[in-house]
Every structure is written in structure tokens, then in C-alpha cells.
Amino acid sequence: MSIEDVFPKQAGMTRKIFKAKDTVAAAGYRFDDLVSMTSFSIKKMYAALRVDFPKVQWRRMVCNNLGSPKWTFHLTLVAHRSLYTRDRLAKWGMTNDTSCPLCDAADETIEHLFFLCNFSSQLWKKLLTGQHIQRHVMGCNQELYWAIRKAKANTYIMVLVGCVYQDWQDRNLRVF
Template sequence: MGTIFHQASWVIKKILKATKYVEHIGLREADLVTWEQFSIKAIYMKLSGEFQRVPWRRLVCNNGGAPRWLFILFLAIWGKILTRDRLPKRGCTENTSCALCDDSKESCGHLFFTCSFSVQVWNKLLLWQGIPRTALNWQ
């Protein structure tokens, strides 16, 4: 008998706790009763709120790449990769020239797309994939 009472009180506590979340998204108990089908997804979407979708979302989300690749991609998109143009602000180095070509200031855009070494890599990859164009810039 004590176990059943304990389980019932636990369920009631959970229901009462969930009530505050339902009220937070602007629903009432009467609204939930009228639903023909309860949808966890609908509640989740209301709780998460509206957000603006970014154009690069599919590059990072649902991507089959290794987690470290996705992390580097995420850092690059937000401009947070510690390239040599950013390191002097942290007091790490004075040298801002590219480590690969030593011709230009090393930035994310230069390192991945306009460096002579990177352009060669991109052109070979595009050729290998049968894409008839040259490498583009970061933008």
C-alpha cells in the first residue's frame, strides 16, 4: 500500500511541476484536454520559442562529418578560429603572416580559400569531384 501511495504522489508531483511549463507557453489545462492527440514535439516547439534560421544551418546540423570537422566549421562560421591575425590581440605572437604561403596576413578567409596552397587543394578537390569551376572566396 505504501509503495502505491508513493508512486501516486510522485506522479502528482510531476503533473503539478509540468503545469508551470504548460502555463509558460500560454496553454491552459482546458486547451490540453481538447487536443485529440498530444504531441511532445508541439510542446517542445512552443517551449523553445521562435528563432531565426541561419543560411549555414545545414552545413553544421545533420552533417555526416566527424565531430572535430563540424567543430572547426562552427568556429570558422562564427569567425572564432585563432588564426594569426587574431593571436596578437591575445598577446601570443607578433607574426601575422600566413604559415603556409608567407605572402599575406593569415585570416580565416585567407587560410581556407585565398592562400596559394589552399587554392591548389580546393582546385584538386573540385576537379576530383567533377565540379568545373575554381575555388571561391570565404564569402
């Protein structure tokens, strides 16, 4: 017979105390520090426990985006280079055809598919003109970087995210 069988509530409380002890130790406090404290700050404990992750540059395009959640999730995949484009599938031995299904002029890579492809670059150029932006269409990395650094309007970012999503949908319609 275990202690949990005899004192189920006390055993659960004991586990919580030991877990709290580990958490307090992870924050850099000792038991003596806690006993000698006259006041305790949850904010300071949280700051001690929080891990500092480097902020990614493209977070502004994903967080607080007015576009559809599907669009922003898709942009996250693009920014992480995690889409299953034909060049990635070919590296894994899943396909032999690496040509872009939108233009058949180059290999399908993330860089090519979203802004360098003739089909997507024409679409993006029209959308830029609609946003009153007069500049040349650049590659995927440069477009994301430009959006991060220069775009102040959420409408531009929403248009960018929608365009990237729609390009992927058009690509899938042609492939499947």
C-alpha cells in the same frame, strides 16, 4: 522538520506538479483551459513551447555530412569565425606575428587561410578538378556560400569539409 523529511515521495511529486504548472503556463495555457479540455495533444504543447531559432545557411554542410565528425565540428568553428587564427590572437595581444604560416605572404585570417592562401588555393583547385568542377577558387565566405547554394552532391561537401580540416592541420604542423 520539513515536509520532505516526513513525506519524501509526496514532496517530490509536489515539486513536479509545480514545475509542470510553470511549463503549462509558459505554453500559454491556464488551469481552466486544461480542465475544460476533452483531449490533449503533446504535439500542440511541444509546438507552443518550442522556440523558433533562425536556421543558419550552412546547416546543410554540417548536418548529415558524410565526413568525419572532427571535420564537421571544425567547419562549424570556421562558419562561426571561432578559430584561433593569428589575427584574432593579435587582437587579444597574445602574438605579434600575424603572417600566414603556409605562405608567409599575407596576414593569417580565416578568409585568407582556407582559400586565398597560395598553398590552400592550389590544394582546393586540385580537389575541385577532381570533382569535375571548373571555376576559380574564391574566398572562404564565397566558397561556403557557393557550397550552400550550388552543391547538390554530399561528396562535394565532404571534400570541402575535409579540405578545410586538412588546411588547419597543415597550418598547426608548421606553427607547432
